[in-house]
Amino acid sequence: MSPLFMSLMLLAGWGIFIWSAKRRWVLMNIGPAEPRWDQPGRRLALTLKFAIGQARMPRYGWSGVAHILVFSGFLVLLLRSLILWGRGYDASFNLFIFGPEQPLGMLYAIFKDTFALLVITGVLIFAYYRGIKKLPRLTHTTEGMIILVIIFTMMVSDILYDAAHMVRSGAYHRIEYAGYLLSGLLKQAPDGGLAILEQLGFWMHSGLVLLFLNLLPYSKHFHIITALPNVFFQNLQPVGRLTPIHDMEGRIEREEPLGTSQIDHLHWKHLLDLYTCTECGRCSDMCPANRTGKLLSPKHLTIHLRDHLYSHQKEVLQLDSSTGGDTKTPSRLSAAPLVSNELIKPEVLWACTSCRACEQECPVFITYVDKIVDMRRHLVMERSEFPEQLQNAFRGLESSGNPWSYPPDSRLEWAEGLNVSSAAEKPDFDILYWVGCAPAFDARAKQTAAAFAKLLNHAGINFAVLGREETCTGDAARRAGNEFLFQMLAQQNVETLNRYQVKKIVTTCPHCFNTLKNEYPDFGGKYEVVHHTDLLADLVQHGKIKPTQSIEQNITYHDSCYLGRYNEVYDAPREILRAIPGVQLVEPELTRDRGMCCGAGGAQMFKEEEHGQLRVNQERTRQLLKVLDEAPQRGGCAVATACPFCMTMLSDGLNDRERSEVQQLDVVQLLAKSTGL
Amino acid sequence: MRILTIVKQVPDSNATIKIAASGTAIETAGLKLVMNPFDEFAVEQAIQLREKGQPVEEIVALTIGDDKAAEILRTALAMGADRALHVCDPTLLSHDEVYLAEILALAIQKQPQPFDLILTGKQAIDMDAGEIGPALAEFLNRPHVGAVVGLEISGKQLKARRRVEGAEEYMEVELPALLTCEKGLCEPRYPSLPNLMKAKKKPLDTLKAADLPGVEKISRRSELVAMQPPAARKGCKFVEGEPAQMAKELVRLLREEAKVV
Numbered sequence A: 001m002s003p004l005f006m007s008l009m010l011l012a013g014w015g016i017f018i019w020s021a022k023r024r025w026v027l028m029n030i031g032p033a034e035p036r037w038d039q040p041g042r043r044l045a046l047t048l049k050f051a052i053g054q055a056r057m058p059r060y061g062w063s064g065v066a067h068i069l070v071f072s073g074f075l076v077l078l079l080r081s082l083i084l085w086g087r088g089y090d091a092s093f094n095l096f097i098f099g100p101e102q103p104l105g106m107l108y109a110i111f112k113d114t115f116a117l118l119v120i121t122g123v124l125i126f127a128y129y130r131g132i133k134k135l136p137r138l139t140h141t142t143e144g145m146i147i148l149v150i151i152f153t154m155m156v157s158d159i160l161y162d163a164a165h166m167v168r169s170g171a172y173h174r175i176e177y178a179g180y181l182l183s184g185l186l187k188q189a190p191d192g193g194l195a196i197l198e199q200l201g202f203w204m205h206s207g208l209v210l211l212f213l214n215l216l217p218y219s220k221h222f223h224i225i226t227a228l229p230n231v232f233f234q235n236l237q238p239v240g241r242l243t244p245i246h247d248m249e250g251r252i253e254r255e256e257p258l259g260t261s262q263i264d265h266l267h268w269k270h271l272l273d274l275y276t277c278t279e280c281g282r283c284s285d286m287c288p289a290n291r292t293g294k295l296l297s298p299k300h301l302t303i304h305l306r307d308h309l310y311s312h313q314k315e316v317l318q319l320d321s322s323t324g325g326d327t328k329t330p331s332r333l334s335a336a337p338l339v340s341n342e343l344i345k346p347e348v349l350w351a352c353t354s355c356r357a358c359e360q361e362c363p364v365f366i367t368y369v370d371k372i373v374d375m376r377r378h379l380v381m382e383r384s385e386f387p388e389q390l391q392n393a394f395r396g397l398e399s400s401g402n403p404w405s406y407p408p409d410s411r412l413e414w415a416e417g418l419n420v421s422s423a424a425e426k427p428d429f430d431i432l433y434w435v436g437c438a439p440a441f442d443a444r445a446k447q448t449a450a451a452f453a454k455l456l457n458h459a460g461i462n463f464a465v466l467g468r469e470e471t472c473t474g475d476a477a478r479r480a481g482n483e484f485l486f487q488m489l490a491q492q493n494v495e496t497l498n499r500y501q502v503k504k505i506v507t508t509c510p511h512c513f514n515t516l517k518n519e520y521p522d523f524g525g526k527y528e529v530v531h532h533t534d535l536l537a538d539l540v541q542h543g544k545i546k547p548t549q550s551i552e553q554n555i556t557y558h559d560s561c562y563l564g565r566y567n568e569v570y571d572a573p574r575e576i577l578r579a580i581p582g583v584q585l586v587e588p589e590l591t592r593d594r595g596m597c598c599g600a601g602g603a604q605m606f607k608e609e610e611h612g613q614l615r616v617n618q619e620r621t622r623q624l625l626k627v628l629d630e631a632p633q634r635g636g637c638a639v640a641t642a643c644p645f646c647m648t649m650l651s652d653g654l655n656d657r658e659r660s661e662v663q664q665l666d667v668v669q670l671l672a673k674s675t676g677l
Numbered sequence B: 001m002r003i004l005t006i007v008k009q010v011p012d013s014n015a016t017i018k019i020a021a022s023g024t025a026i027e028t029a030g031l032k033l034v035m036n037p038f039d040e041f042a043v044e045q046a047i048q049l050r051e052k053g054q055p056v057e058e059i060v061a062l063t064i065g066d067d068k069a070a071e072i073l074r075t076a077l078a079m080g081a082d083r084a085l086h087v088c089d090p091t092l093l094s095h096d097e098v099y100l101a102e103i104l105a106l107a108i109q110k111q112p113q114p115f116d117l118i119l120t121g122k123q124a125i126d127m128d129a130g131e132i133g134p135a136l137a138e139f140l141n142r143p144h145v146g147a148v149v150g151l152e153i154s155g156k157q158l159k160a161r162r163r164v165e166g167a168e169e170y171m172e173v174e175l176p177a178l179l180t181c182e183k184g185l186c187e188p189r190y191p192s193l194p195n196l197m198k199a200k201k202k203p204l205d206t207l208k209a210a211d212l213p214g215v216e217k218i219s220r221r222s223e224l225v226a227m228q229p230p231a232a233r234k235g236c237k238f239v240e241g242e243p244a245q246m247a248k249e250l251v252r253l254l255r256e257e258a259k260v261v
């Protein structure tokens, strides 16, 4: 072939790519430090499973399959590109061991042709989704189609090159079967034409690879490179734990940011997230806010942040690189603030329910809740700008330790006549029942607390409650961005819990559960925390609770985000329901880790819902009613929950839809009923 | 323009109030204390005047109360007041608001510069007397408009809006003046964290009786002699049974027990 031309092409192709990549690298490191090298073994295992092993792909049906085809084809054909580049210098170059007569080469030839064909299949599936089906979750740009055409052409040109080469040299390698089959068609062609075809196939393939490489840093296909590190450096902390801001007062003194207000407040892993987004739209497809017509679409949030970052690339790169990655300085960018009507509107951030459906769905492990809360932190603590109704909740938490400002003295009203002791009265308890604000004050959730206490007494569990010494865990305050208030509450609660030397805690609220379990360890509170459904399922299994009375109903269980996606408690509530005689459990279409949020999380419970077409709870109720209505009718039906907020949201939803004949109960209430309590 | 806001510390409106053993005070142990909500309107309004472009040189927050009352001055400073004054002397405490107003008037007159506008709540939610505003205006000899829900200032002219049964009233006064604030005037802000921190560094001066020569001549005109919890409300009575029976029983009860028909 032509060594000179190949050298020029390689030099230009790799040179420009390295230049682009270096700029992206510097850009990525403008934010604060973020250590992500802990547990390398586990990281490697996750990378092998999810990046190399593509373990999340089957979840996505045919487009997932197509991705596996294209991805594995790329891995296999990487070698082929190297070989072809080498042949620019020496037409018989085969990377020393991959010659068509050598055993490894023969094996590789089969692989190469098979995977080239599989890539073509994958590309055709993608093209179908893009061009014909026009899947709404995708971003429909010409870029997407161009890339598909490039990949397709790379594959075809390679096979063409093989075929033309075989005919011209007369060395037919049947093992390169795709090329061999095609060569049959070319046999009659004049040699001049064949020479052109051979050259064309060769240069197209080896050149397009370089073109493709150079498009990556400027397109959503950057993920081909960045997805690997993005999976490797993913957050290994419990997903329910938000990163605490330490020494807030000191930070204010030193004028350091308390939240994210500028693009360079995002650390490198957050920026790597932005590079890696494939714009597949699966996050927004599952997002309850987006599904109900709110302004929030997680995919677009990422894209807006990424475009903002790229559009300030020049400015950022001019910043003195010696201070790059310095967390101490306030934003060094003069760029417009991130949260503004021009860029990310506040109502986008306030629409998030922190349900994590987006994160569960994202193929490349991009996180959202942390970024959204960080921007809320800025709004609440630095700008004091937030939905008006939240002020009531904040003030209630400050003055009365609960978001509704109920007098703390009335925390135990639900327990009257139920033989419930406080920790002060009974310090030798085995397990502390952390009641939570909703079960303590909300009329309907109080019944959950009462049913649970009855069951505990029935099963002979030695438990106590904190009573007026309990205050809100601060979950809602934290997710609303009021980290300061959250830490005040957390410190106070940890002090109380440690004073009573609490070892084990059970909660009836998934929000309390998550915060106590995953967030209080950061504040010196380390306990064994269980959710009431886990504890009860265990008691049922061991025969300490015997549900005997039949409940002849179709029941659908609604997964609470903070129980399910946040803490992977999916089975315990279902086991309890199955243990109740007569109960027929029916699953909604969106269930378990795809279960849709009720709309209450992320402090939504304490504010008006953002503007949209529908309320989240109305949509979720519709889904639940659908499965109940489609099931063969029996004695009646019910929606079961295991979270007091879900309870409020879904019973409101049922009322809105005028379906009050459908019961709405906590799993524990159903169990108590069947146990005759 | 210089603005003075007068604030008071009161029990949180959701707190459970218990009468102390003395019988003339409430139990304060464990009681959550906050700034009187009507006074919050006063502070917020002062800050908003500045934010909306009025030439406000200084916003001062003033309270009279025990040591703990300094907390609400810090709140006022966090909201945006520039400095605070705390009349804090056990000999000067009283439930007699006219007495307190007279002391406040003295403290205000001792300030090096006069205030153009004084704002305070229309009443404090603990004692509900509502006397501080009008009494203070009297002692300072300035015009007073009570329970204001809106105001406009141009130069020395102040136009205040207040709600009365079935109508709105507009009153014009000339500065210096004193206004008391009613719900609806504005929405008090939630201080941002940096502002809470900055508040710790703003000046807060304490005034003792000794700093107020002449205060000994002021006398209390009334004395709180006793406090009693309100009589417990009787529970509702439900009439049960068949509709016809219930109606009969209801009429009997109204006649014989309630004696209203």
Ligand code: SF4
Residues within 6 Å of the ligand: A283, A286, A287, A288, A289, A290, A296, A298, A351, A352, A353, A354, A355, A356, A357, A358, A359, A368, A369
């Ligand atoms: S956490 Fe839930 S509501 Fe928030 S962006 Fe993700 S999917 Fe949407």
Ligand code: SF4
Residues within 6 Å of the ligand: A276, A277, A278, A279, A280, A281, A282, A283, A284, A298, A299, A302, A358, A361, A362, A363, A364, A365, A366
């Ligand atoms: S964030 Fe993840 S799920 Fe959402 S569009 Fe990007 S790659 Fe797809």
